[in-house]
Each structure stands twice: as C-alpha cells, then as structure tokens.
C-alpha cells in the first residue's frame with residue numbers, strides 16, 4: 001500500500017516519498033510525516049535470516065513506495081558497503097547484561113553515518129524521478145559531527161556538490177582534521193571566523209536568498225539540505241531497530257514475541273523516533289527510554305508535559321546532544337495531537353514566540369511508551385569508568401549518557417526486560433573525555449597518544465577513520481568572515 005507524506009503544519013497536500021526527500025522541509029515550515037506507518041510484511045523469524053542490506057530493503061520499501069525495487073536496492077548497495085568496517089554494519093555487543101547496538105562502524109565512526117551514507121543516493125534517485133536535472137548543492141553548517149558525516153556521504157556522488165561551514169575555532173582538533181582532509185572533487189569545507197550559531201544563521205540566510213536561488217537556477221544548480229528532519233534520514237534509522245530485534249531472535253537471546261526495551265541517547269529526537277516507528281511496524285518494544293545529558297529539556301517534557309527551551313545552554317562532553325530544540329519531536333507532537341496539523345502548528349508557534357508550550361493531559365497519556373531521564377556530567381564519566389572496570393568494554397560519552405540513564409531506570413523500576421542500547425559514537429571519536437573518565441592521569445597526553453592508549457586498554461584496533469587523519473594532507477584551507485559566506489559560495493560554484 002502506498003505511503004504518502006504531508007506536513008505537520010498547515011499544508012494538507014500529500015506528496016510521494018521522493019518529493020519529500022528532495023524538499024527536506026515542507027514549505028510551511030512543517031516536517032513531512034507518513035500518512036500511516038506500514039506493518040512489516042515479513043515475519044520476525046524471516047527477517048532474522050537476513051543480512052543488514054536485506055532487512056534495510058524490507059523496511060525501507062514499505063515507506064519509500066514510489067521507489068522501484070531496483071532503485072532502492074541500488075541505493076542500499078551503494079550505502080552499506082565497505083565504507084563500514086564490518087559486514088554486520090551494526091553489530092550487537094553484550095556488556096554488563098545490556099546489548100549495545102554499535103551504530104558507529106561507518107566512515108566517520110558515529111551513528112550519523114547510518115543515514116548519511118544512504119541519503120545522497122536517495123536524493124539523486126529522487127531528483128531523477130522528479131525530472132530535476134539541476135546539480136544538487138548540499139549546504140550545511142556543522143558543530144563537528146554532522147558536517148563530516150555529510151561530506152563522507154556525498155563525496156564523489158554524481159550530480160551533487162557539498163559545502164560545509166564550520167566555526168574555525170569551535171570544533172575539536174580531531175573533528176577539524178577529519179573535515180579539512182576530506183577527499184572528493186565535489187566537497188568544499190570552509191572555516192568561518194565566528195561561532196556555530198553564526199555559521200547556522202549564515203546558511204539559513206543563503207537558503208532563503210531568492211536572488212541567489214535564481215542565479216543558481218540559471219546555472220543549473222539548486223540547494224538542498226541534509227539535516228536530520230529529512231525523512232530520507234529518518235527511514236534508514238528504523239532499519240537497525242528491526243535488525244537488532246531479528247538478531248536477538250536469531251541468537252536465541254529473546255523468544256518469539258518477547259518484548260525488548262530500547263535506550264537512546266537523544267538530541268534532536270530523530271534516532272528515538274525511528275525506534276517508535278519500528279514499534280508501530282510491529283517490533284515488540286516495551287519501553288522507549290529517552291536519555292538526555294544536562295540539557296534535559298526532554299526529561300522535563302516527559303515528566304511534566306511542559307516543553308520549555310528557556311534555560312541555560314550547557315556545554316557537555318556529549319556535544320551532539322547539546323540541543324534545546326529537538327526538531328524531530330514535532331512529529332510525535334503531531335501524532336499525539338491526533339494527526340491534527342492545526343493543533344500542532346499552534347504548539348510550534350508557541351515554541352517560536354514564547355520558547356515553550358504545554359501539551360494537554362489527553363496528549364500526555366499517549367506518551368506511556370516513553371520513559372525520560374538524564375545523566376549529569378559526573379554520572380556520565382562514572383558510568384564509562386564503571387563499565388570499563390567491570391567488563392573491559394569502553395563506550396563513548398553519548399553512549400554513556402544512555403547507559404547511566406538505563407542504570408537509573410533499572411533501579412527505579414526493577415524492569416528486567418531484554419534491553420538494546422543505541423551506541424552512537426566510537427570512543428575513539430571522543431577520546432579525551434573517555435580517557436579522562438577512566439583515569440585523570442591521561443590528561444597530559446596528546447590526542448593521538450590517547451588514541452593509541454585507548455586502543456591498548458580497550459583491546460580494539462584504531463578505526464580507519466582515525467588512522468587516516470594522522471597523516472592525511474590538508475585539502476581544504478578556505479577561511480572566510482561570517483559576512484562573506486555568500487561570496488564564498490558563489491566562488492565555489494563559479495557563479496559570478
């Protein structure tokens with residue numbers, strides 16, 4: 001059955017998946033949502049005999065119903081290949097009685113790769129299907145992780161170019177090195193004198209610049225965005241929850257129909273929303289445990305029904321979760337408002353104007369699948385150390401937030417349900433925070449010394465993504481002022 005997509009705000013028009021992927025965001029500012037969540041066609045037993053790519057096809061074909069079998073299979077094949085350092089793509093590792101679903105085996109060793117390795121292919125296929133002949137120019141501002149994952153995903157993908165702006169003095173040395181050494185003749189990386197907000201604001205202005213859009217069109221170019229509200233990023237994320245359950249079943253760690261809990265370290269609410277959709281598709285999921293760091297807007301929301309971004313922004317050791325507006329939550333609000341775009345639009349309007357909104361009791365009752373909690377910086381560091389000392393397994397700071405929250409959940413509820421925890425980054429990506437948590441004595445070592453030390457104590461080979469940048473030449477050295485972003489883009493695209 002066909003799945004169509006419509007906006008969470010006013011526009012009632014329904015579009016095909018390919019159009020939603022090309023557009024990213026609806027013109028009324030809303031997010032595209034599927035008109036229903038399809039049920040899995042294959043049994044969980046059948047899925048348990050499949051590899052990652054086959055499961056991906058079984059899940060994604062149900063959402064991307066205007067893609068042909070060949071189109072979708074070709075996207076999947078190009079995305080989940082040897083860019084991943086394991087054939088399993090997303091291995092499940094048991095430690096201290098919990099199953100860590102390792103989503104960090106792709107090109108940039110963080111979970112963004114799971115979606116950003118396939119998004120470029122979904123996007124150019126969507127362009128072809130909609131007879132768009134322009135070159136697609138991806139424009140992104142990054143505080144570190146997304147930029148590199150998008151660069152790696154789009155590098156040398158025909159019909160696309162990608163330009164990434166980052167704050168010149170606002171990302172970690174390893175993150176900067178990862179970006180400025182990016183290969184691919186269609187990739188462009190620019191440092192700006194300014195902070196992440198300046199980069200973000202500049203990119204938003206370029207997106208809404210009508211004159212620039214016209215000049216681009218004359219030159220056969222058009223902007224698109226790779227950010228996490230695109231359904232082309234959400235749908236591929238459902239796959240690994242289905243895969244994880246199937247794997248538990250295959251290995252006899254769970255019985256037919258037995259439920260599992262899912263714990264997700266959350267920022268923009270994309271990853272956990274994918275788990276919610278997996279549950280709707282028929283995966284037996286008991287609780288969706290939403291873990292926040294000290295920016296605990298979501299914890300407060302699940303507890304009180306009040307979403308309030310008016311608070312101090314805390315810089316933590318899990319920077320990819322330092323977020324006060326979780327954009328993908330809008331899809332859940334829309335759902336619990338009875339798929340009512342007007343009601344949802346009113347909440348979002350309140351969020352923009354007052355920075356907060358409160359849902360009704362009726363809506364709150366529909367959130368019983370979710371459990372929210374948070375971990376402080378100290379609790380996060382303690383969890384890395386405790387797990388390492390007990391099992392030898394080393395987790396990154398984001399994963400540790402989830403793991404610490406899960407410990408709280410267990411002691412509160414005594415729930416013994418089998419639990420899968422989304423492990424969103426390799427500890428090698430946040431080496432300094434991880435090693436500091438294990439022992440303060442590491443503090444004096446350089447970044448790459450720490451990498452080698454981590455490899456030794458965890459007994460894990462240094463990932464290629466890190467090995468490569470030790471010696472890789474710097475390819476991108478463009479730096480500009482925040483007021484020069486438009487000129488820089490025009491230069492890159494050879495628009496006079």
Ligand SMILES: *Cc1c(COP(=O)(O)O)cnc(C)c1O
Nearest residue numbers: 266267268269270271320424425
């Ligand atoms: C982006 C990111 C998250 C948060 O995921 P959301 O889908 O935004 O909730 C968590 N951990 C890491 C390492 C990330 O890069």
